[in-house]
Amino acid sequence: MSRxxxxxxxxxxxxxxxxxxxxxxxxxxxxxxDYERMxxxxxxxxxxxxxxQREANVGDTPLIELKNLTELARKVSPTGKAARIFxxxxxxxxxxxxxxxxxxxxxxxxKQKGYKGVIAATSGNYGAAxxxxxxxxxxxxxxxxxxxxxxxxxxxxxxxxxxxCETFGAExxxxxxxxxxxxxxxxxxxxxxxxxxxxxxPFGVAGIExxxxxxxxxxxxxxxxxxxxxxxxxxxxxxxTGTARGLIKAGAAYxxxxxxxxDLTGLHMASDKDFNRKSFTTGHTGFGIPFATWPDRADVxxxxxxxxxxxxxxxxxxxxxxxxxxxxxxxxxxxxxxPAGNTSLAAAFSLAQQMENDQIIVVQETEYTGAGxxxxxxxxxxxxxxxxxxxxxxxxxxxxxxIILPEHPSMIKAREVNLSNLKKSYIKNCVQxxxxxxxxxxxxxLAEDTKSSEEFVKEVISELQNGGLV
Amino acid sequence: MAxxxxxxxxKQVILEPEERAENIPQDTKETPLTMWVKGLLLExxxxxxxxxxxxxxxxxxxxxxxxxxxRHIHDFGNPISELIKAGMKAREILYGGxxxx
Numbered sequence: 001m002s003r004x005x006x007x008x009x010x011x012x013x014x015x016x017x018x019x020x021x022x023x024x025x026x027x028x029x030x031x032x033x034d035y036e037r038m039x040x041x042x043x044x045x046x047x048x049x050x051x052x053q054r055e056a057n058v059g060d061t062p063l064i065e066l067k068n069l070t071e072l073a074r075k076v077s078p079t080g081k082a083a084r085i086f087x088x089x090x091x092x093x094x095x096x097x098x099x100x101x102x103x104x105x106x107x108x109x110x111k112q113k114g115y116k117g118v119i120a121a122t123s124g125n126y127g128a129a130x131x132x133x134x135x136x137x138x139x140x141x142x143x144x145x146x147x148x149x150x151x152x153x154x155x156x157x158x159x160x161x162x163x164x165c166e167t168f169g170a171e172x173x174x175x176x177x178x179x180x181x182x183x184x185x186x187x188x189x190x191x192x193x194x195x196x197x198x199x200x201x202p203f204g205v206a207g208i209e210x211x212x213x214x215x216x217x218x219x220x221x222x223x224x225x226x227x228x229x230x231x232x233x234x235x236x237x238x239x240x241t242g243t244a245r246g247l248i249k250a251g252a253a254y255x256x257x258x259x260x261x262x263d264l265t266g267l268h269m270a271s272d273k274d275f276n277r278k279s280f281t282t283g284h285t286g287f288g289i290p291f292a293t294w295p296d297r298a299d300v301x302x303x304x305x306x307x308x309x310x311x312x313x314x315x316x317x318x319x320x321x322x323x324x325x326x327x328x329x330x331x332x333x334x335x336x337x338x339p340a341g342n343t344s345l346a347a348a349f350s351l352a353q354q355m356e357n358d359q360i361i362v363v364q365e366t367e368y369t370g371a372g373x374x375x376x377x378x379x380x381x382x383x384x385x386x387x388x389x390x391x392x393x394x395x396x397x398x399x400x401x402x403i404i405l406p407e408h409p410s411m412i413k414a415r416e417v418n419l420s421n422l423k424k425s426y427i428k429n430c431v432q433x434x435x436x437x438x439x440x441x442x443x444x445x446l447a448e449d450t451k452s453s454e455e456f457v458k459e460v461i462s463e464l465q466n467g468g469l470v
Numbered sequence: 471m472a473x474x475x476x477x478x479x480x481k482q483v484i485l486e487p488e489e490r491a492e493n494i495p496q497d498t499k500e501t502p503l504t505m506w507v508k509g510l511l512l513e514x515x516x517x518x519x520x521x522x523x524x525x526x527x528x529x530x531x532x533x534x535x536x537x538x539x540x541r542h543i544h545d546f547g548n549p550i551s552e553l554i555k556a557g558m559k560a561r562e563i564l565y566g567g568x569x570x571x
Contacts, residue, residue, distance in 0.1 A: 002489045072564045117527060140527040150501035159544040166508070171526040175484070176504045180491055184484060184505065192527070271495040324556055331557035332564065372544035380547025391552050405552050409560055 007186050015300065018189040018196035020113055023301040031430045031438055032445030033302055035309075039245075043202040043304075046249055049105055050210055056104040056136055059210050061092040063218040063362070068332040073352045076410040083228065083355035085348055087363040088215055091337055095132035095164065096368025097125035098211055102199065102238065105207035107133035110195035117141060117194035121185035121299070123158045124235075124282045125340075125367055130197050131170035141170035142188055146181045148174060149275045156381050157281050157340070160372030177275045182299060198299050199238055205304035208242020209249060215362050216250030226252035229351065229361040231344040234259030234314065235287035237295055237307035243364055244310035258313040260347035260414065261288035262322055264399045276385045277400040279319050279378045283343045288314075293425040294433075308419075308426055308450045315414035317346040318394040320404040323375040324412070325349060339375050341367030347414040379403065423450040427460045431470045437461065472521075472538045476511045479540035480523055480533030507531055508540060 001009075016022070026038040044052065053059040066085045073082035090098035103126065110118050117140030120130040127143035134141035143165045147158045154174075162172045173188070175181055189196055198204060212230070219227045230247065232240045244257040262284040267274040269286040278284070292311070295303040325346040326339045345363045352361045371377060379389055388402040393411055397404040406412055427446055431438060438446060438461060446457045464470045472478055485503040509523030509531065521535045 004485055004489055004491060068564060072560060075563055142527055148504070148506070150498075150504075152504075154544070156544040156547075159542070163542050163544075166526075169526055171507065171509075171529065174506045176501060177498055178490065178494060178503050180485060180503050183491075184503075192529070268495050270498055272498040272501055323553065327553045327557045328560050332560060371542075371546055374546055375553055376550050377545060377547040379550045379553070389550065389552060391556070405556055409563065 004180065004183055007183055007190070010190070011186060012301070014186050014190050015196065018194065019198065019201060019300065021201065026302065028441060030436055031434050031442040035306065035449070038302060039202045039206060039304060043206040044105060046209055046213060046246070049207060052108045053101060053104050053207070053210055056108070056133060057094050058100045058104040059093070059214065061214070062089045063215065063222070064089055064335070065222070066333050069328065069349065070352070072332065072409060073349055074357070076408070077353035079353065081355070081357050082352040083357070083359040083361045085352050085361055085363065086219065086227070087345065088211065088365060090211070090365040091341065091368045093129070095125070095128040095168070097129060097341065098208065098239065098365045099124065099126040099129035100132060101211055102126065102204045102207040103129035103133040103197065105203045106130070106197040106201065107137050107139065109203050110197065111137045111139060113195065115139070115195035117192060118197045119144065119185065119188055119192065119194045120197040121181055122199065123147060123161065125161060126199055127161055127170070128164040128168065131165040131168035134170065135168045140194070141168070142173060142192070142194065143170050144173045144175065144181055144185050144188065146175050146177060148176045150176055150272050153276055155276060155281055156372035156377045160370055177270060177272045179270055185299070196299070199236055200298040200300045200303045200305055202304040205238045205242050208239060209246035211364065212243035212246025213250045215243070215364065216247050216252040216255070219360055219362060223360060225360070227255050227362045228355065228359040229256045229258060230364050231258045231260050231348045231351065231361065232364040233283040233341070233343045234261045234307060235283045235291065236298070237291045237303070237305035239365070240307045241305045241310055256312040257310055258315060258347070258351065259288065259307060259311050260315050260317060260344045261285050262343050263316040263318055263415070266398065267400050274400060276381070277387060279382050279387070279403060280322070280340055283340050285316065289422070292422050294429045306449055308423055309448060310451065311419065314417040314419055314422070315347045315351070316417060317343060317412070317414060318397045318404065319399065320394050320397055321346045321406055321412050323379065323403070324405050326375050335366070336369055338367040338369040338373045339378060340373070341365050346412055349409070350412050350414040423452055423456070424460050426450060427457060428464055428469060431461065431464060437470065472511055472515050472517070472535060474511055474513050476538050477508065477540070478511045478523060478535055479506055479508045479537040480521060480531065481506050481536045482531070482533035506536070507533070
């Protein structure tokens with residue numbers, strides 16, 4: 001049996017030892033599992049998390065009103081009106097992104113359980129967050145990154161994140177393209193016995209609840225009411241899940257939570273050739289769609305990130321629009337932030353124009369910027385990889401071929417994704433994976449996990465049966 | 471010549487093409503899964519030699535020596551005039567162009 005198959009065969013055993021969570025306790029034997037009990041019993045309370053994060057210099061970041069961008073939105077808005085746009089400056093966390101909220105709880109947990117080190121398989125900001133928190137807690141750290149194509153050419157954004165992890169004293173294992181990143185992660189977990197700081201554990205995702213909670217409190221303090229809309233960048237689903245849960249815990253039950261992803265339709269995430277023909281390595285449809293329609297693809301048996309359970313809307317923006325908004329954030333608001341963190345800002349700029357002047361829309365993150373993680377670095381790299389940089393209508397952008405900067409701010413659009421289609425495909429995936437026709441307990445679970453109704457779930461199931469799909 | 475104790479970068483093939491996972495695109499399947507990692511060299515060596523290093527976590531890893539004092543090559547790239555002009559135009563729309571200067 002090949003090395004690859006041999007290690008993968010021991011996956012559950014390695015995962016259990018490196019996570020210290022018995023997921024079986026929450027299973028029902030069918031599609032349903034006890035999500036809330038899992039979050040409660042293996043997680044920490046909101047108060048405990050706030051304490052953990054304050055002691056680690058995490059969270060309590062500024063909420064900034066983008067007055068000039070709000071004014072610009074009103075000037076270009078078809079109605080002449082636009083909601084007040086606020087932005088939560090998560091770049092102020094020690095390692096420069098909201099991911100540190102997740103890492104702070106995970107690394108606190110690892111230390112409590114006596115692990116000597118932590119490992120995270122991520123090419124995103126989560127790596128530096130884990131490395132920073134591990135350094136704070138005196139734990140060793142390995143970050144495993146998918147960083148290079150087979151020519152040995154690295155994505156600038158990822159090279160910068162690798163450098164930052166190294167700066168915090170983490171061992172950075174960099175790989176060429178491929179899903180076997182998970183195989184290398186398992187080998188390292190087995191070799192070192194370190195804690196698996198997976199993005200998708202209950203306490204990892206719960207770390208983001210303080211973000212939603214702070215937004216609700218800060219907006220109430222500044223304006224006397226809760227926000228009408230919070231837009232969160234959507235990739236693996238933990239960001240949206242945690243933010244929504246935090247808003248609910250703060251009492252902001254009517255605040256709409258929208259996901260926003262960069263549209264990379266047509267590029268294959270595991271293709272060696274496509275790897276360097278994209279300018280966004282996170283917060284894009286390559287993760288956003290598959291993690292919404294099958295969250296349990298994650299490295300843990302049951303993903304604590306359940307985006308469809310909380311998503312009130314899902315919108316796509318183009319790469320050119322996000323680079324454009326990053327430039328405007330700097331030239332109009334004097335804030336220089338990394339491009340990947342402005343995916344929600346691009347969507348919010350458009351969504352605000354469908355709202356009233358006294359309403360409030362919050363962009364839920366920013367990320368740090370630097371060499372590599374910057375529009376000029378990414379666009380220069382795109383050109384070197386044969387991508388045309390144009391000015392025109394972003395609707396014409398073709399990922400992997402060109403990047404189109406909007407000719408006029410009014411061209412920025414938040415393109416709505418049909419959520420019920422995503423919900424249908426998630427239900428279909430569950431029925432096909434578990435190979436059972438859902439009855440009452442599973443139907444109730446699916447209704448909750450898709451923020452829909454039992455009627456909707458039953459309708460989808462009969463559609464599947466009539467279509468011979470199950 | 472790299473000396474014992476130098477900070478270096480090594481390379482190692484983790485999976486040959488035929489050992490790779492099944493469900494991956496063909497273009498990826500034709501390439502070896504390759505790893506790079508940095509650490510302190512445990513004995514003198516030349517670029518291209520198989521050497522051992524000690525990483526930040528104290529792991530001993532073997533691989534082909536590819537670079538001594540591995541440089542960070544990512545930078546801010548070239549200025550993008552289309553982006554600069556886009557910002558200027560947005561300011562014009564917001565503040566009403568030259569007459570308002």
